Amino acid sequence: MSLQYQSERLESEDEVGVSKDVAQILVVDDSPEILEVISHVLTLSGFAVTTVCSVNEAIASLTASTPDLIVCDVLMPERDGFALHQEICRNPDWCELPFIFLTAVSGDEAVRDGKSLGCDEYLTKPFDPDDLVAIVKGKVSLAKRRRKMSSIKMEGYRRRIIHTLSHEFRTPLVSINTGTELLIEQHDALNQSQVVRLLESIWRGGQRLERLVDDFMLLQQIDLGHAAHTYELYKQRYPLVQLVRSAVDGFADPTLRGASAQMEVVIAEQSESEDMYVQVYDVQIHNVLQRLLSNAQKFGGSDNRISVCIGRVGDLAEVVVRDRGPGLQGSEAILEEASTAFSQIDRETFEQQGCGLGLTIARYFSRINGAALSFRAPEEGPGLEAVLTIPLVSSKKS
Numbered sequence: 001m002s003l004q005y006q007s008e009r010l011e012s013e014d015e016v017g018v019s020k021d022v023a024q025i026l027v028v029d030d031s032p033e034i035l036e037v038i039s040h041v042l043t044l045s046g047f048a049v050t051t052v053c054s055v056n057e058a059i060a061s062l063t064a065s066t067p068d069l070i071v072c073d074v075l076m077p078e079r080d081g082f083a084l085h086q087e088i089c090r091n092p093d094w095c096e097l098p099f100i101f102l103t104a105v106s107g108d109e110a111v112r113d114g115k116s117l118g119c120d121e122y123l124t125k126p127f128d129p130d131d132l133v134a135i136v137k138g139k140v141s142l143a144k145r146r147r148k149m150s151s152i153k154m155e156g157y158r159r160r161i162i163h164t165l166s167h168e169f170r171t172p173l174v175s176i177n178t179g180t181e182l183l184i185e186q187h188d189a190l191n192q193s194q195v196v197r198l199l200e201s202i203w204r205g206g207q208r209l210e211r212l213v214d215d216f217m218l219l220q221q222i223d224l225g226h227a228a229h230t231y232e233l234y235k236q237r238y239p240l241v242q243l244v245r246s247a248v249d250g251f252a253d254p255t256l257r258g259a260s261a262q263m264e265v266v267i268a269e270q271s272e273s274e275d276m277y278v279q280v281y282d283v284q285i286h287n288v289l290q291r292l293l294s295n296a297q298k299f300g301g302s303d304n305r306i307s308v309c310i311g312r313v314g315d316l317a318e319v320v321v322r323d324r325g326p327g328l329q330g331s332e333a334i335l336e337e338a339s340t341a342f343s344q345i346d347r348e349t350f351e352q353q354g355c356g357l358g359l360t361i362a363r364y365f366s367r368i369n370g371a372a373l374s375f376r377a378p379e380e381g382p383g384l385e386a387v388l389t390i391p392l393v394s395s396k397k398s
Contacts, residue, residue: 023049023140024065028058028084029073030104034125038071038102042136055079059087062094068140071132074103096146098139102127168212172205173307179205215357218287229288231281231368237393240276240317241269244310247289265293269310276310276317278390284365285390288373289319291362292386296323299384316389324383 025047027038035051042049050067052058053078061067066158070088074081081101088094100121117378179202183195190198222229278285289308296306300323309320359373366373371390378385 004154006309022046022067024067024134024138025049025069025071025136026058026061026067027051028053028076029056029069030054030076031073033332034073034252037129038132042133045133045137047136047140055081055087058220060083062088066093066155067097068143069098069100069135069136071100071102074101082256096143098143100135100139119156121163125131127296172208173200175205180294195296215361218361219357222368227284227365234281234283235279237277237395238281238282239274240319240390241274241287241310243278243280244289244308244319246282247286248293248308250286251290251293264304265308268307270311275395276312277393277395278317279393280369280371280390284369285371287363288362288371288388289321290320291358292388293357295386296321296325296384299323299325301325312392313389315392317392319388319390321386322378322383324381327377327382327384 015111023046025042027035027049029038029044029051030053032053035053039049039051048049050061050065052061054178056079058070058072058356070084072081072276074086082102085099088097088099100123101127104125123132123135179198182190183198187195218227220298221230242265244345248267293306293308297304300306304325305324307320307322309318309322311318363373369390371388374387374389376385376387
């Protein structure tokens with residue numbers, strides 16, 4: 001193969017503009033001549049190049065040091081470039097590496113095969129060196145921007161976790177430790193009602209910590225796929241009204257007290273709702289509904305009435321949990337934000353308890369059960385409606 005490259009304009013480092021943060025390129029090809037040409041072209045363009053002659057050598061090089069991009073020939077003896085690409089995709093440390101296939105096979109089908117595997121680019125031999133350099137620069141630059149944005153996002157996530165957990169751990173611990181200390185040191189001076197109030201404060205603090213630990217455990221089960229597996233094992237057909245009634249009957253939020261702990265829940269049903277069946281794992285749907293009730297209780301303001309409406313929209317069942325609080329603007333955007341772990345709706349304004357995992361878990365459980373969760377403003381009056389839609393199934397077993 002003939003490759004001509006005018007490199008005189010790249011002879012000096014000043015012209016090359018070598019960055020201190022030099023991108024590392026791994027080139028894989030069974031032809032020493034091709035390796036030499038590509039290495040020369042990319043080195044003159046300011047990249048640090050490592051060359052290897054086989055897939056096995058490439059994997060050994062990747063294990064020793066992860067590059068910023070891989071240029072790989074497709075047709076090689078023993079194991080080809082597709083095999084290397086598959087190895088990279090299976091490894092979580094390498095799977096996001098930009099990958100460029102380089103081959104003498106120029107047919108449309110071969111190009112489609114390479115792109116269908118997810119490689120970033122496909123160049124055929126003979127190629128224009130300027131095209132190779134431009135593609136490599138573009139892919140490396142894009143990968144760096146993505147890593148930077150991911151790092152910024154992760155740093156924000158980390159700070160949110162630290163801020164939230166420091167508050168959520170410390171607040172109940174203050175109640176527990178202070179209440180216990182008063183009971184120990186001043187038990188002789190306290191009357192019975194004071195003792196009861198302190199014990200209630202200690203109990204609520206313990207309940208709050210227990211809920212925090214439970215939510216962390218649930219999130220881990222979801223992330224590891226255990227929750228989805230459990231759904232597959234235990235999903236059954238249930239009358240929707242029965243599910244909603246049992247969720248409401250079993251709901252209680254021990255972390256709330258006073259006016260916030262009192263609520264009136266009214267269940268409204270359409271005439272045909274008794275014949276509405278859904279296929280779900282009842283424990284997970286109970287969890288979703290009770291989290292929606294808890295949110296309505298927290299953000300319902302001074303009006304503690306909560307309505308739960310059961311209806312049908314086409315082939316979907318719809319359960320609407322409505323509070324009568326001040327409501328929120330931009331509900332869908334807010335749901336997206338609040339459904340992110342360790343985020344809460346207007347935390348600074350409402351100063352509510354919780355680590356921001358409630359809607360995250362509710363949305364995950366909804367998806368696992370084939371349902372969807374959304375927010376909307378009521379057609380009339382104040383408040384906010386949380387809407388859970390679930391596909392309906394036949395009332396008869398198939």
